[in-house]
Amino acid sequence: MGRRLSTRLLRVSGRLLVGLILAFIVLPAVVVTIAAFNERAILSFPPTGYSTRWFTRALTYRDFQTGLWNSLVVTAWSSTLALLVGTGFAIALKRYAFRFKGTLEGVLLSPLIVPHFTIGLGLLMLATGIAAGQGFPVLVLTHVIVVLPFVIRSVFISLQNIDGRLELAAASLGARPGAVLATITLPLLAPGLVSGWLFAAILSFNEFTASLFVTSQATQTLPVAMYGYVREFADPTLAAVSVIYIAVTAALLTFANMVLGLGRVLNVEQSR
Amino acid sequence: MSSRAADVIPAADRRSPDRPTPDLATSDLPAARTARRGAAAVLLDGVLKRFGTVTALEETRLRVEQGEFLTLLGPSGCGKTTLLNLMAGFLEADAGEILIGGEQVTATPPYERQIGIVFQNYALFPHMSVARNVGYGLRMRGVPKREIAARVEETLALVKLQGFADRSPRQLSGGQQQRVALARALVIRPRVLLLDEPFSALDKNLRGAMQVELKEIQRRLGVTTVFVTHDQGEALSLSDRIVVMSAGRIRQVGTPDEVYRHPQDRFVAGFIGDVNTLPARLETLSGVRATVALGDLRREVEAAALRDRPPGSPVDVFVRPDHLGVRPAGEGGTLPARVAALVYQGSHIDLHADLATGERVVVRVPGQGALATHAPGTAIGLAVPQGGLVAFPPE
Ligand SMILES: Nc1ncnc2c1ncn2[C@@H]1O[C@H](COP(=O)(O)OP(=O)(O)OP(=O)(O)O)[C@@H](O)[C@H]1O
Numbered sequence A: 001m002g003r004r005l006s007t008r009l010l011r012v013s014g015r016l017l018v019g020l021i022l023a024f025i026v027l028p029a030v031v032v033t034i035a036a037f038n039e040r041a042i043l044s045f046p047p048t049g050y051s052t053r054w055f056t057r058a059l060t061y062r063d064f065q066t067g068l069w070n071s072l073v074v075t076a077w078s079s080t081l082a083l084l085v086g087t088g089f090a091i092a093l094k095r096y097a098f099r100f101k102g103t104l105e106g107v108l109l110s111p112l113i114v115p116h117f118t119i120g121l122g123l124l125m126l127a128t129g130i131a132a133g134q135g136f137p138v139l140v141l142t143h144v145i146v147v148l149p150f151v152i153r154s155v156f157i158s159l160q161n162i163d164g165r166l167e168l169a170a171a172s173l174g175a176r177p178g179a180v181l182a183t184i185t186l187p188l189l190a191p192g193l194v195s196g197w198l199f200a201a202i203l204s205f206n207e208f209t210a211s212l213f214v215t216s217q218a219t220q221t222l223p224v225a226m227y228g229y230v231r232e233f234a235d236p237t238l239a240a241v242s243v244i245y246i247a248v249t250a251a252l253l254t255f256a257n258m259v260l261g262l263g264r265v266l267n268v269e270q271s272r
Numbered sequence B: 001m002s003s004r005a006a007d008v009i010p011a012a013d014r015r016s017p018d019r020p021t022p023d024l025a026t027s028d029l030p031a032a033r034t035a036r037r038g039a040a041a042v043l044l045d046g047v048l049k050r051f052g053t054v055t056a057l058e059e060t061r062l063r064v065e066q067g068e069f070l071t072l073l074g075p076s077g078c079g080k081t082t083l084l085n086l087m088a089g090f091l092e093a094d095a096g097e098i099l100i101g102g103e104q105v106t107a108t109p110p111y112e113r114q115i116g117i118v119f120q121n122y123a124l125f126p127h128m129s130v131a132r133n134v135g136y137g138l139r140m141r142g143v144p145k146r147e148i149a150a151r152v153e154e155t156l157a158l159v160k161l162q163g164f165a166d167r168s169p170r171q172l173s174g175g176q177q178q179r180v181a182l183a184r185a186l187v188i189r190p191r192v193l194l195l196d197e198p199f200s201a202l203d204k205n206l207r208g209a210m211q212v213e214l215k216e217i218q219r220r221l222g223v224t225t226v227f228v229t230h231d232q233g234e235a236l237s238l239s240d241r242i243v244v245m246s247a248g249r250i251r252q253v254g255t256p257d258e259v260y261r262h263p264q265d266r267f268v269a270g271f272i273g274d275v276n277t278l279p280a281r282l283e284t285l286s287g288v289r290a291t292v293a294l295g296d297l298r299r300e301v302e303a304a305a306l307r308d309r310p311p312g313s314p315v316d317v318f319v320r321p322d323h324l325g326v327r328p329a330g331e332g333g334t335l336p337a338r339v340a341a342l343v344y345q346g347s348h349i350d351l352h353a354d355l356a357t358g359e360r361v362v363v364r365v366p367g368q369g370a371l372a373t374h375a376p377g378t379a380i381g382l383a384v385p386q387g388g389l390v391a392f393p394p395e
C-alpha cells in the first residue's frame, strides 16, 4: 500500500519537475511576448492594458529598420559563405589524410572556445590596422568565423552518415569523381547542408557580442541596435522586436521542417 | 587433381556446351571486342597489398578464366574483400600487376574498368528510384535515353523485377534490393562481375533461392563472376572453381570436388565441410600415397603433404562424417568406440562417439534408426572407409 503511494508520488513529482523545466524554458519568451502588448510605456509585467503600438514603433524606428536589413544581409552572406567554406573543410577532414590535420581541425573549431568578444576585439584591431574600418566585409568575416564550427560539424556528421560504398558503387558504374560528387554525395548531403546553413543563419542572426565591436552606426545589426536602444529607452518596443525575432526564427524552422523534416535537419534522425 | 594457384585449370572446358546464347551479353560486349584470344578475364600477377604493417594480401597470382564462376572462400579477415577491391580498382596494389581481359589496368581508376560490383548491404542509391538506380551506369556513359529505358527494362526482367521500376529502394525487401543491385551491375555489361558476400544478409530460404537465380543468370549471360563468401556450402554449390584463402594467402584453387575431396593442407581440409581428425602412424610412403596404421587398421591415404616424413612418425587422417560407418562392437575392421551423444538433424543423425584413444568423432548416420539402437554409452565399432582419406602432418 505504502509502496504504491510512494511510486505514485514519485511519478507525480517527476511530471511536475519536467513541467517546471519546460515552463522555465519557455517562460522568458512568454513574458516578453505579453510585455510587448503592454499599453504603458514602461517594461513591466504583468501589463495593465493591451495595445500593438510598440510593434508599430519597432517597425518604424529608423535604427531597427536599418538594423534588421543589415542583419538579414549579413546573415545571408555569412551563413552562405560559411556553408561553402565549411563544406570544403568538412570534406577535406573526412576524406583525406594530411599533415597537421588535427591542428587544422582544432583551429577550425576554436571559435567554440574563444569568447566572442575576443574574436570581435581582435578583428576590430586587425581591421583598424589595415584601415578596413567597421565595414560590412569585416562584419561578415566575423560572423563566418563564429558560425563556421557549427557548419563544419553539421556537414561532417552528415558525411559520416553516407555509406562510402555508395560512392564506390557509383565509381564502378563509370562515374568520375566529379560526377560522384554531383550525383551521389551532394544529394545525400543536402539535409546536412540545409541544417548547417540554418544553424549558421540562426546563430548569425542572433550574434551580438562580436558584432558590437566590429559594427558602426551604419553597419549595426539588429541585436546591436537593440542594445543601443535599451540604453536610452525602457519602453516595450524592445519586447516587440523580440517577438518579431522569435517569429522570424520560428518561421525559418517551420519552413525547414516542412521541406525536410526537422529531425533530419537537426541530424537527430538517421538519413536512411 | 587439385592444383595450386600458379597452374590452374581453365574452367571453360567444364562448362555445359548447350549453354543458351546470352541475350544481354550481345556482340557489343566490350570484353568480346577487346579481349585477346586466350587472355584471362582477370589476371593478378604478384599482387600484394599492405595496410600499414598488416599484410592484407600476400604476393598473389590468380587467373580468372573467361565466363567462369570463381569463388573466394575463407574465414573473416583473410583478405577476400581486399582482393576484390584490388580487382575493382578501389585499392591500389603495393606490388604486382592486374590485367583485365588481357589489358593492363593496374593504374586504371574504377570508373574506367567496366566492372560490376554488388555489395553485401546492396548499396542502392537511396535518393533514386529502382529504374534510376539500374540506369545510373548507362547515364554515366552517355547512352541515349531510349536505349537506357530499353536496357533497364530488359535487365529488370532478367532479375524478375518487372513493375518495380518506380519504387524507391526503401520500399523493397532485402531480396528485391539485392536483385536491383545485381541489375545495376549487369546493365553496363561488365567485363567481370564482382560480388562481396551478396547474400549473407538474407534469411536462409531466400539465400538459397537467390543463389539458384544468380547461377542461372550468370550461366545465361556467360559473365565472368568473382564471388566472395565465407560460407563453404555456398561456395561448393555455386562455383566452377573455388579459391580457398586464409591469412592473406591462397591455400588452394580447384573445382568444388577437388577442394572437397583432395584438400591440399589441413586448413583447406578443415574449412571445407565437416571433418574428423584421427591420429595415426605413418607406415610406408610412396610419392603422394601412403599407408598408415589407425589402431589395428591399415589404410591407404593421400599424402602429398607428408613429403619426407620418416616411417613411424605420427600423422592426422582426415575423414568426413558421412564416410564413417557404425557397426556392432567388436566387428572386424573397425575401431572400438563408445556413443557419447546423438544429435537429431532431420534427414540424418549426427552420432558423436569417443574412440578408445580419447578422440571425439562425429558420424553422420542417415535416417533416424540410430536414435533407438545406439543410446549414449553403447559400445560400437567405427568403420573407416578404404578410400577418400587424406593425411597431414600433425599441428
Ligand atoms: N582499410 C583498411 N585499413 C587497415 N586494415 C585493413 C583495411 N581493410 C582491411 N584491412 C585488414 O586487412 C585484412 C583483410 O581484410 P579483408 O576486408 O580483405 O578481409 P575479408 O576476408 O573480406 O573479411 P570478412 O569476411 O570479414 O569481410 C584484415 O586483417 C583487415 O583488418
Ligand SMILES: [Mg+2]
Pocket: B080, B081, B082, B196
Ligand atoms: Mg569482406
